[in-house]
Amino acid sequence: xxxxxxxxxxxxxxxxxxxxxxxxxxxxxxxxxxxxxxxxxxxxxxxxxxxxxxxxxxxxxxxxxxxxxxxxxxxxxxxxxxxxxxxxxxxxxxxxxxxxxxxxxxxxxxxxxxxxxxxxxxxxxxxxxxxxxxxxxxxxxxxxxxxxxxxxxxxxxxxxxxxxxxxxxxxxxxxxxxxxxxxxxxxxxxxxxxxxxxxxxxxxxxxxxxxxxxxxxxxxxxxxxxxxxxxxxxxxxxxxxxxxxxxxxxxxxxxxxxxxxxxxxxxxxxxxxxxxxxxxxxxxxxxxxxxxxxxxxxxxxxxxxxxxxxxxxxxxxxxxxxxxxxxxxxxxxxxxxxxxxxxxxxxxxxxxxxxxxxxxxxxxxxxxxxxxxxxxxxxxxxxxxxxxxxxxxxxxxxxxxxxxxxxxxxxxxxxxxxxxxxxxxxxxxxxxxxxxxxxxxxxxxxxxxxxxxxxxxxxxxxxxxxxxxxxxxxxxxxxxxxxxxxxxxxxxxxxxxxxxxxxxxxxxxxxxxxxxxxxxxxxxxxxxxxxxxxxxxxxxxxxxxxxxxxxxxxxxxxxxxxxxxxxxxxxxxxxxxxxxxxxxxxxxxxxxxx
RNA sequence: GGCCCCGUGGUGUAGGGGUUAACACGUCGGCCUGUCACGCCGAAGAUCGUCGGUUCAAAUCCGAUCGGGGUCGCCA
Numbered sequence: 001x002x003x004x005x006x007x008x009x010x011x012x013x014x015x016x017x018x019x020x021x022x023x024x025x026x027x028x029x030x031x032x033x034x035x036x037x038x039x040x041x042x043x044x045x046x047x048x049x050x051x052x053x054x055x056x057x058x059x060x061x062x063x064x065x066x067x068x069x070x071x072x073x074x075x076x077x078x079x080x081x082x083x084x085x086x087x088x089x090x091x092x093x094x095x096x097x098x099x100x101x102x103x104x105x106x107x108x109x110x111x112x113x114x115x116x117x118x119x120x121x122x123x124x125x126x127x128x129x130x131x132x133x134x135x136x137x138x139x140x141x142x143x144x145x146x147x148x149x150x151x152x153x154x155x156x157x158x159x160x161x162x163x164x165x166x167x168x169x170x171x172x173x174x175x176x177x178x179x180x181x182x183x184x185x186x187x188x189x190x191x192x193x194x195x196x197x198x199x200x201x202x203x204x205x206x207x208x209x210x211x212x213x214x215x216x217x218x219x220x221x222x223x224x225x226x227x228x229x230x231x232x233x234x235x236x237x238x239x240x241x242x243x244x245x246x247x248x249x250x251x252x253x254x255x256x257x258x259x260x261x262x263x264x265x266x267x268x269x270x271x272x273x274x275x276x277x278x279x280x281x282x283x284x285x286x287x288x289x290x291x292x293x294x295x296x297x298x299x300x301x302x303x304x305x306x307x308x309x310x311x312x313x314x315x316x317x318x319x320x321x322x323x324x325x326x327x328x329x330x331x332x333x334x335x336x337x338x339x340x341x342x343x344x345x346x347x348x349x350x351x352x353x354x355x356x357x358x359x360x361x362x363x364x365x366x367x368x369x370x371x372x373x374x375x376x377x378x379x380x381x382x383x384x385x386x387x388x389x390x391x392x393x394x395x396x397x398x399x400x401x402x403x404x405x406x407x408x409x410x411x412x413x414x415x416x417x418x419x420x421x422x423x424x425x426x427x428x429x430x431x432x433x434x435x436x437x438x439x440x441x442x443x444x445x446x447x448x449x450x451x452x453x454x455x456x457x458x459x460x461x462x463x464x465x466x467x468x469x470x471x472x473x474x475x476x477x478x479x480x481x482x483x484x485x486x487x488x489x490x491x492x493x494x495x496x497x498x499x500x501x502x503x504x505x506x507x508x509x510x511x512x513x514x515x516x517x518x519x520x521x522x523x524x525x526x527x528x529x530x531x532x533x534x535x536x537x538x539x540x541x542x543x544x545x546x547x548x549x550x551x552x553x554x555x556x557x558x559x560x561x562x563x564x565x566x567x568x569x570x571x572x573x574x575x576x577x578x579x580x581x582x583x584x585x586x587x588x589x590x591x592x593x594x
Numbered sequence: 595g596g597c598c599c600c601g602u603g604g605u606g607u608a609g610g611g612g613u614u615a616a617c618a619c620g621u622c623g624g625c626c627u628g629u630c631a632c633g634c635c636g637a638a639g640a641u642c643g644u645c646g647g648u649u650c651a652a653a654u655c656c657g658a659u660c661g662g663g664g665u666c667g668c669c670a
Contacts, residue, residue, distance in 0.1 A: 030630075030631080030632095032628095032629050032630065032632050032633095033626085033629095033632090034626055034627055034628070034629065034632075034633090035625070035626040035627065036626080036627050037626090037627035037628065037629080038627095038629095039628080039629055039630065039632085041630070048630095050629085050630065052628085052629095054627075055627070056627085069621090070620085070621095083628095084628090086628090087628060087629080087630090089629095089630060091630085092630075095630085111604095112604065112620075112621055113604085113605090113620085114604060114605070115604080115605050115606090115620095116605075116619085116620080118631090121605085121606085122605090122606060122607095123605065123606075124600090124601085124605090124606090124662070124663095125662065125663070126601085126661070126662045126663090127604095127605075127662095129662090179669085179670085180668085180669050180670085181668090181669085199669095199670095200670090224669065224670090225669095226668060226669045227595095227667085227668060227669075229664085229665080229669090230663090230664075230665095232669070350597085350665070350666060351666080352666090450670090451670075452670085478670085485670070487670090488670070535670090537670090550663095560661085560662065560663090561662070561663065561664090562661085562662085566661090566662090
């Protein structure tokens, strides 16, 4: 090993260190060779510092420095000196000083890097993922990992101070009905039987409550075998928590304090004392989303009641079928071209809207393809309802409530981006509460739990379980940040009879319920305390804190959209022996054989 | 499963039927004692993701396929 032992961090050197002798270790970020004088920007996790190799000071070190290249790994000894005023580099944190090298050791050479270890590079994600170890050398990516670490440390610190226990739950567990597709793991010693990787530690943490652990948390890896997105990976991390003897307010209050602590400790950001609460119904009505971005207005406004007697066929037929007509006011957009509006239409059609009606108040005239179908009075009523001023563009969707909400909700977000209505520095937290417990799945002709089957119904709505299950509100709460769902939770069912009732409602037969959840129904009969909890998507949270557009940037080794790891080349095939041991025979479609 | 975008030296891009496949960065060699995206001189490096088709001629047009990304469905 090297005889030179590191004594300082490159990025930490300042004018105060002038005169010190230091030993630095790191990577060659850049080399500038002037002949008898060579500058090397040496990089470690802390940052960069300029190292000088000088003919006069150490001809020997200079000679070695001539051979070094980008990304070589060095240890150098040298003296920190101040730069003359003209040579100060104000763009560098260490720009007031430099290190004059007296001794150098090359710890390792490096092949020509595939791409530069600098920020702001535009390299195909393909290439970045294949050489992830190089991508993670970039300061930007290092900062992502560092923040992630700080956040999880702050979480642990806070939860420990509030008497939570960090308890690990199994990764090898059992496939359960409902929810996402499971990742399966065959069991060698139980031929034909499979473990499932957990989609969340939900049931285990509830069992821990029955066990009297009272307060649990875990920074838990979760697995879901579904299609990926910018904010969805097949394995992801949740801060998972559960508490006994709490109600919704207790949970909300604790989470607010947790977030305040975490954002202050890791980002130095002070959050409001409490977060606003919006009901699910309100969120859907006003923003067309159960995770509304509240950083801007542009609320959805209904005009259905104004169109009850309209002669406009499209509107009247939608109303007859029980649909809705809603609109938003895109302020100042009356000048939008046909092409602009077409592109908005593309947004709404993605969500199933068959059309996008519009009215532009240009100031001189009212431009609209539906003007000829509407009476003067209707036009004026619409104008007043949406508070349309000269220069405004009104946009309408008429369809089922689901399509109207999805289409206009998405249009609202799209317009906010186009109109630059969003302050990128804002951190807008809000709670969404009073979700329905169930929705009806017409394809399967049964009720489906919106949150999950263990969510407790609102106590006021208990009788409705028998008469009108769709009207039952859940004791659930989602926390949203800037229009993205950070996490959610609920007060859980802790009584066996109520849990059985919910199983019945979602169409589980008594036999299935017994087979899959018998232990749970039993456990609830042995003194289960009332309990509730929450789970947060850690990846999404870090993504938002770092202003990234994909959680891949805050996960050290993420998967591609086709759920593969380009660096490891996983998943891979296994040899026949392994399959035989597991009693598994492949049955691949013809195209994939051989 | 559907729709959309992308694939050209190591990296980022240009080129849209006939080009010596262009440019920047990087790389290699030479020169250089105050640079910090160092500079100057010179050089190497690409059968244009893959397969097939159209054509006298394909990086370019068509089809398929593979890979990456976005999104709807799916997923909480």
